Amino acid sequence: MKLVWLEDLLTLAEAGSFSKAAALRNITQPAFSRRIQLLETWLDVQLVDRRATPMRLTPAAQQHIGEFRRLLHDLHQLRSRIRAQSQSNVRVLLVTQHSLTMTQLPPLIKRVTADDQLPRIDFNVRSENRDDCVTLFMEGHADLLLCMEEPDSLLLSSFPNSVRLPMGTETLIPVSALAGNGKPLHVPRRGALLRLLGFPAESFLGRLMYKECVASLAQRCHVELVHESVFLAGIKEMVLAGLGMAWLPASLVQRELKGGTLKALGGGLKSVKLELGLYRGMHPSDPKAMDRMWRLFSDEQT
Numbered sequence: 001m002k003l004v005w006l007e008d009l010l011t012l013a014e015a016g017s018f019s020k021a022a023a024l025r026n027i028t029q030p031a032f033s034r035r036i037q038l039l040e041t042w043l044d045v046q047l048v049d050r051r052a053t054p055m056r057l058t059p060a061a062q063q064h065i066g067e068f069r070r071l072l073h074d075l076h077q078l079r080s081r082i083r084a085q086s087q088s089n090v091r092v093l094l095v096t097q098h099s100l101t102m103t104q105l106p107p108l109i110k111r112v113t114a115d116d117q118l119p120r121i122d123f124n125v126r127s128e129n130r131d132d133c134v135t136l137f138m139e140g141h142a143d144l145l146l147c148m149e150e151p152d153s154l155l156l157s158s159f160p161n162s163v164r165l166p167m168g169t170e171t172l173i174p175v176s177a178l179a180g181n182g183k184p185l186h187v188p189r190r191g192a193l194l195r196l197l198g199f200p201a202e203s204f205l206g207r208l209m210y211k212e213c214v215a216s217l218a219q220r221c222h223v224e225l226v227h228e229s230v231f232l233a234g235i236k237e238m239v240l241a242g243l244g245m246a247w248l249p250a251s252l253v254q255r256e257l258k259g260g261t262l263k264a265l266g267g268g269l270k271s272v273k274l275e276l277g278l279y280r281g282m283h284p285s286d287p288k289a290m291d292r293m294w295r296l297f298s299d300e301q302t
Helices: 003-015 018-024 029-043 059-086 098-103 105-114 130-138 204-217 232-240 250-259 287-301
Strands: 090-097 121-128 144-149 162-177 193-198 222-228 245-249 262-264 272-281
Touching: 003 018, 003 029, 003 059, 018 029, 090 098, 090 130, 090 287, 098 105, 098 121, 098 144, 098 232, 098 250, 105 121, 105 287, 121 130, 130 144, 130 204, 162 204, 162 232, 162 250, 162 287, 193 204, 193 232, 204 272, 232 245, 232 250, 245 250, 250 262, 272 287
Parallel strands: 090 121, 090 144, 193 222, 193 245
Antiparallel strands: 144 272, 162 245, 162 262, 162 272
């Protein structure tokens, strides 16, 4: 069995057709189809229902596509770890939320790379939804977890075999783009329609926003959810385009607030303060380097 066969299957699942998947894999369609057949032969299971129009995966393939994806990811991670060890480098896998990759993670990595007492550390960063990050860390697929937390609901109880380091706070603030007169485009007014850009209700920020902000807001005005996404950078762009208001991390919009393209909304709208936590697993690939790095972060927080 070849890894390229798994990559082909995952590409086919995303593309939805043999022709599109073959183009993405930069091979001819007959060659691509042949590799899918080789994987089916190796598994002794049919993966594609070729009689269906449009093409679709069989129930067996659909049921296990997530496992194929995780298997391929874990194999690539193993290869990277072995390469790093052979070059005497330390490799650290860190999972974090999409927005923290842009706001909190870059300075953290710079502090590590600037410390000449640490060996060279190769960071592998995986950005996911907050709940997915927590799951990956709990399952032992990451050395470090950087995430947002509600002040009264830290994750330590969920990670009995890990330690936590506070990394400051983040605040979700209500913001809107400005009209030509310099006033916010979207302001809640009693009885009026308010266009809101938000997060999926089942996501961490969605649960938090609906609990802390939207429930009381809906009692004052008619809230219409016009855009929903887990990608905060995308929501910010939609706010800048004037599509609606949103609650966004202050660090993510500080440049726009200073530049006058966004404005923080008052009018009794609530801001939500969140803790930032860095979690360390108990079984890192290089314990000595992790100890030194952890002391570096701890010293800066005291």
